[in-house]
Amino acid sequence: MTDEVQAPAQEPTPRPHAGDVGIVAPRDYVHPAPFTFRSGQTLPGFTLRYETYGELNATRDNAVLVCHALSGDHHCAGRHAESDPKPGWWNNLIGPGKAVDTRRFYVVCANVLGGCQGSTGPSSTNPATGHPYGIRFPFVTVPDMVNAQKLLLDHLGVSELHAVIGGSMGGMTAMMFAIEYPLFTKRQIIMASTARESAQAIAFNEVGRQAIMQDPAWNNGDYPREGGPRVGLAIARMMAHITYLSDAGMDRKFGRRKRESAGGEAYTFDAQFEVESYLRHQGQSFINRFDANSYLYITRAIDQFDPARAAGSLEQAFAPVQAESLVVGFTSDWLFPPEQNRDIALALLRAGKRASYAELSTDLGHDSFLLESDELYSLVQGFLERNETYVFDFAI
């Protein structure tokens, strides 16, 4: 425990000996009882694939739930094997001595219900037919994802969440945890998110869905696991990927540079600009790891997310929240722009909650929440460890 005292929250830079969580193994939680979705549809049970890093403490109150975005999964830190070329998607934030310090916190991350990385979703086998559910899978909403993850946390013996943290759809998930389980959720960190998508964001998701559903290989959602609407899914991903970056960031990264093989004024429809081959690669690699029906379900859940709608206003939706909140917007995020993040914090404040808003200047667009940035790390670390530090101060 000495380390914790040596690195109080007042020290804004990441800890000097920050390391990785090492080799990790995903596990499956099989929920053995029926689960009812917001739509009224049910499943006889479900599986969530998840990972944990660090140890649950004796009082079972040091858990940090990490929530992933549309195309993310449960593997947010460490490697599955020494030979893995890349670590989990938030490895820069999570680990011993990092902003989410696994020496202090018990970190849990699960693939969402409706996903395709091991959790039950449309590509799972429907026990009634022996075939994948396809679009007979129940409609999933962000509250459904939250309820399923709460059952996992109960199973793990977590008595309360020290914090829930997520970016993009992960921020919606965090927000919904704080609303649905207010006594359980002590802190939330919402990054690059929104309390309701704009028409433009819905429009982009709809084009992606149409690219999938208009692909003849979609076949009304019935396709073999290794087949399906690969063309449509790749197009959806290429387009969405543009919305995760920024104009300035793309100009910095690619500009109008041409591929070496493209020649000066090549007259061809092959990829000529570097940005073209980059996007083609993004589309192709995505279809090898993501299920097209999951893409439909999860984008629909994101589009439908709108806690203010039923409550009458966002302030009213936030009325039950007990968590302290940190909301982080990024200047170059045009998918869920800073204003929409600021509005979350303002609505929490108007509802009488403790909430802070921070805005970071970046050119990485929506994906900025994955940024390697000491500024972001220290914000997260300071927020997660503040109260613990108070305890130490008090003890002294």
Add this chain to the structure above:
Amino acid sequence: MTDEVQAPAQEPTPRPHAGDVGIVAPRDYVHPAPFTFRSGQTLPGFTLRYETYGELNATRDNAVLVCHALSGDHHCAGRHAESDPKPGWWNNLIGPGKAVDTRRFYVVCANVLGGCQGSTGPSSTNPATGHPYGIRFPFVTVPDMVNAQKLLLDHLGVSELHAVIGGSMGGMTAMMFAIEYPLFTKRQIIMASTARESAQAIAFNEVGRQAIMQDPAWNNGDYPREGGPRVGLAIARMMAHITYLSDAGMDRKFGRRKRESAGGEAYTFDAQFEVESYLRHQGQSFINRFDANSYLYITRAIDQFDPARAAGSLEQAFAPVQAESLVVGFTSDWLFPPEQNRDIALALLRAGKRASYAELSTDLGHDSFLLESDELYSLVQGFLERNETYVFDFAI
């Protein structure tokens, strides 16, 4: 000529009796000689479909060439029949007593070479095979479009252009007219355009091209005129259409309103939000009027457009320009944003040319150049008529 004296440029509002050009008929110019493209490829001849409004004067110097954008055509004003539900695409700007006054100017507008609305393009019959050219059509660049239109203007007996005017790709065409035919081009109006697309704009075009080319019905560009990659083309159009609007404009127009038939919390992948059905309609109506191969060729021409590249800088590219220039940017245009329009005017000024930049506040995004706006009309009218008014002043 009396009308002209009664409505001098100092009067900033549109003329009170502004009317339409009425029923118009497109014509075909058949260029009878071989045409060489920038790529070095040739055609034995070509056809440009065009319309004219107003009369060429005795000195043959009152022509205004109107240049269309990616999906536009030669039909920019009036109707082809009384029963036409909609007039030409720039009817609000062009007509007797309007900003581009057809009582004063001889307005010419042609479908670009490579297009699909009557001008020779990839859907035209290749005389060598009896089938459409497909992607055996020569690669088209903006300079090729300009050279073909110059041949049309020569044919029409135009001795000089009073002005060339266009938005988006039409602005690129105007810019290239002023560069390629400096003595011929007396004025240029460039709206919502750019001297070189950013990586993001190239990326969106590339996703559209991939949606078309990955559609099995594209068949390497060989498809029957009534068939082809309709799915891919519709997806390309839906996505592109988002980039022509703005986030704020879409929120004003659609917000998160649901379709009446969609119900409150309908769980379906059918269109639920109004913006979804609007986009689906845009995609479907486009495939009935546009050729997928033309979409590939014209987007490629737009992506390749970069006059500064060969010249070394935009100032050097503009060195030959003799035209007076008006560049108009629109605050909510994020495809070809105001800065990129401002940069055109600045480069003209740095090159020692007469150039003005105006920026209009709108929420209509890139499509703002089609805006119904007295502010825009008076800018255009003032710029087109200024020198003529000087002549009258001098005569008095």
